[in-house]
Amino acid sequence: xxxxxxxxxxxxxxxxxxxxxxxxxxxxxxxxxxxxxxxxxxxxxxxxxxxxxxxxxxxxxxxxxxxxxxxxxxxxxxxxxxxxxxxxxxxxxxxxxxxxxxxxxxxxxxxxxxxxxxxxxxxxxxxxxxxxxxxxxxxxxxxxxxxxxxxxxxxxxxxxxxxxxxxxxxxxxxxxxxxxxxxxxxxxxxxxxxxxxxxxxxxxxxxxxxxxxxxxxxxxxxxxxxxxxxxxxxxxxxxxxxxxxxxxxxxxxxxxxxxxxxxxxxxxxxxxxxxxxxxxxxxxxxxxxxxxxxxxxxxxxxxxxxxxxxxxxxxxxxxxxxxxxxxxxxxxxxxxxxxxxxxxxxxxxxxxxxxxxxxxxxxxxxxxxxxxxxxxxxxxxxxxxxxxxxxxxxxxxxxxxxxxxxxxxxxxxxxxxxxxxxxxxxxxxxxxxxxxxxxxxxxxxxxxxxxxxxxxxxxxxxxxxxxxxxxxxxxxxxxxxxxxxxxxxxxxxxxxxxxxxxxxxxxxxxxxxxxxxxxxxxxxxxxxxxxxxxxxxxxxxxxxxxx
Ligand SMILES: Cc1ncc(C[n+]2csc(CCOP(=O)(O)OP(=O)(O)O)c2C)c(N)n1
Numbered sequence: 001x002x003x004x005x006x007x008x009x010x011x012x013x014x015x016x017x018x019x020x021x022x023x024x025x026x027x028x029x030x031x032x033x034x035x036x037x038x039x040x041x042x043x044x045x046x047x048x049x050x051x052x053x054x055x056x057x058x059x060x061x062x063x064x065x066x067x068x069x070x071x072x073x074x075x076x077x078x079x080x081x082x083x084x085x086x087x088x089x090x091x092x093x094x095x096x097x098x099x100x101x102x103x104x105x106x107x108x109x110x111x112x113x114x115x116x117x118x119x120x121x122x123x124x125x126x127x128x129x130x131x132x133x134x135x136x137x138x139x140x141x142x143x144x145x146x147x148x149x150x151x152x153x154x155x156x157x158x159x160x161x162x163x164x165x166x167x168x169x170x171x172x173x174x175x176x177x178x179x180x181x182x183x184x185x186x187x188x189x190x191x192x193x194x195x196x197x198x199x200x201x202x203x204x205x206x207x208x209x210x211x212x213x214x215x216x217x218x219x220x221x222x223x224x225x226x227x228x229x230x231x232x233x234x235x236x237x238x239x240x241x242x243x244x245x246x247x248x249x250x251x252x253x254x255x256x257x258x259x260x261x262x263x264x265x266x267x268x269x270x271x272x273x274x275x276x277x278x279x280x281x282x283x284x285x286x287x288x289x290x291x292x293x294x295x296x297x298x299x300x301x302x303x304x305x306x307x308x309x310x311x312x313x314x315x316x317x318x319x320x321x322x323x324x325x326x327x328x329x330x331x332x333x334x335x336x337x338x339x340x341x342x343x344x345x346x347x348x349x350x351x352x353x354x355x356x357x358x359x360x361x362x363x364x365x366x367x368x369x370x371x372x373x374x375x376x377x378x379x380x381x382x383x384x385x386x387x388x389x390x391x392x393x394x395x396x397x398x399x400x401x402x403x404x405x406x407x408x409x410x411x412x413x414x415x416x417x418x419x420x421x422x423x424x425x426x427x428x429x430x431x432x433x434x435x436x437x438x439x440x441x442x443x444x445x446x447x448x449x450x451x452x453x454x455x456x457x458x459x460x461x462x463x464x465x466x467x468x469x470x471x472x473x474x475x476x477x478x479x480x481x482x483x484x485x486x487x488x489x490x491x492x493x494x495x496x497x498x499x500x501x502x503x504x505x506x507x508x509x510x511x512x513x514x515x516x517x518x519x520x521x522x523x524x525x526x527x528x529x530x531x532x533x534x535x536x537x538x539x540x541x542x543x544x545x546x547x
Pocket of ligand 1: 390391392393394416417418419440441442443444445468470472473474475476
């Protein structure tokens with residue numbers, strides 16, 4: 001009687017290794033180099049394989065998932081052209097510092113003349129992503145654990161390269177390795193650095209507290225607010241931490257190029273900025289100008305971010321909550337009294353801060369962009385994930401359409417690319433499990449959205465795509481106009497997007513006036529699932545030609 005058990009094949013082993021790393025959701029597109037691994041993965045109860053239409057979307061969805069959940073995002077693609085299709089998305093993940101694992105099949109080494117062969121390592125490394133080669137079928141568990149560790153700790157995408165012919169290999173008694181990383185306990189800040197920071201903070205007469213993406217955890221937010229309160233300092237955020245202090249009486253909103261007038265006035269009067277988890281990039285500081293003449297304390301747990309763009313007076317490497325509490329203790333020791341900079345008058349000015357001024361430039365057949373966005377803000381469910389594409393429309397959307405918490409806002413333009421939003425939205429919707437509002441231009445939607453609207457339909461994802469449709473590459477159109485040139489190269493007659501959406505199985509609305517937009521938003525609110533609202537704009541009325 002034979003007692004031999006069936007040999008373990010690679011797909012089963014790899015699936016077990018993925019499970020041991022906590023991976024249960026993968027976004028992807030299959031081909032001969034990843035097909036059988038993913039087939040086995042997808043069949044296990046509790047696993048979710050989310051197919052997309054373009055490989056870029058697989059990686060972008062992994063980014064969106066990571067943003068929405070705080071977990072590792074995982075994508076899979078096959079070899080050659082499938083991998084080269086991910087290059088822009090990989091750079092986006094690198095620039096956004098997102099922990100993403102990309103499981104890429106590769107051509108078998110013996111398969112010299114394979115038409116899809118390309119040196120995959122050489123494709124990946126210039127993007128800034130990491131690369132880990134699966135060395136043998138038996139080592140895939142170790143190689144996976146190393147790749148996951150790097151993605152999480154280095155906060156960047158890592159491509160795990162798996163030769164296609166490993167898929168049916170027998171792996172015998174290979175063990176399933178454990179997790180190789182743990183979230184690192186906070187590194188305690190250096191006492192001298194803390195003393196320098198506390199000294200500056202205690203001597204400030206008009207301090208201002210600024211929080212970035214590195215301070216959005218609840219415990220950090222709480223400690224930072226306690227410090228601001230203790231100091232009598234107004235609070236502000238970077239764009240990526242927008243809405244962190246929503247509802248606070250001395251919330252200045254976004255600090256930087258997007259600041260409103262009341263905020264700019266307070267910022268100009270401040271003599272000390274205490275920045276937590278903010279890299280102080282050119283948009284936050286307005287090319288450094290907003291920090292001119294002020295003392296700056298910068299606190300971050302990530303040494304990559306400290307003094308990256310600005311030389312500051314007191315850099316502190318450490319956990320945001322721990323440092324904020326240590327400064328609070330120091331203030332108690334010296335019996336510092338609140339400065340009174342965040343006074344009732346400021347709270348009142350902020351409460352009365354007029355919404356951004358927007359004259360209505362609607363025409364017979366188009367809606368003014370700002371009017372449309374005000375309606376969108378009022379008519380769309382507040383508990384949503386907000387995903388924004390790139391284009392000329394973007395500053396208006398940042399000002400007029402909100403998210404409830406930084407975790408609900410997904411930024412897709414770290415690389416300045418248009419067309420990356422729908423992929424992000426797919427991952428964010430799967431990850432967050434709530435409604436997603438995606439705002440895009442017509443050019444960006446055609447470049448990278450249309451094909452994967454089909455994936456949103458296939459998986460019945462609750463994504464509403466609002467296309468701000470000026471029938472133009474508006475960002476280019478305005479440049480022609482400013483030089484009194486013919487803008488025709490930037491203008492397009494797209495097919496009707498609402499019809500396209502309906503043919504693809506989504507709800508579709510085309511709107512040319514406010515009532516139409518209200519009706520469309522009411523229809524969207526009444527049901528779940530993918531929808532598209534095509535909002536007609538006049539390309540000459542989106543931005544002042546002289547502005
Ligand atoms: C991948 C990529 N291709 C081209 C560009 C150049 N570009 C920047 S904005 C823009 C136009 C975008 O048009 P649309 O999506 O309609 O938004 P709008 O500017 O009209 O608001 C283009 C082509 C880019 N940023 N990224």
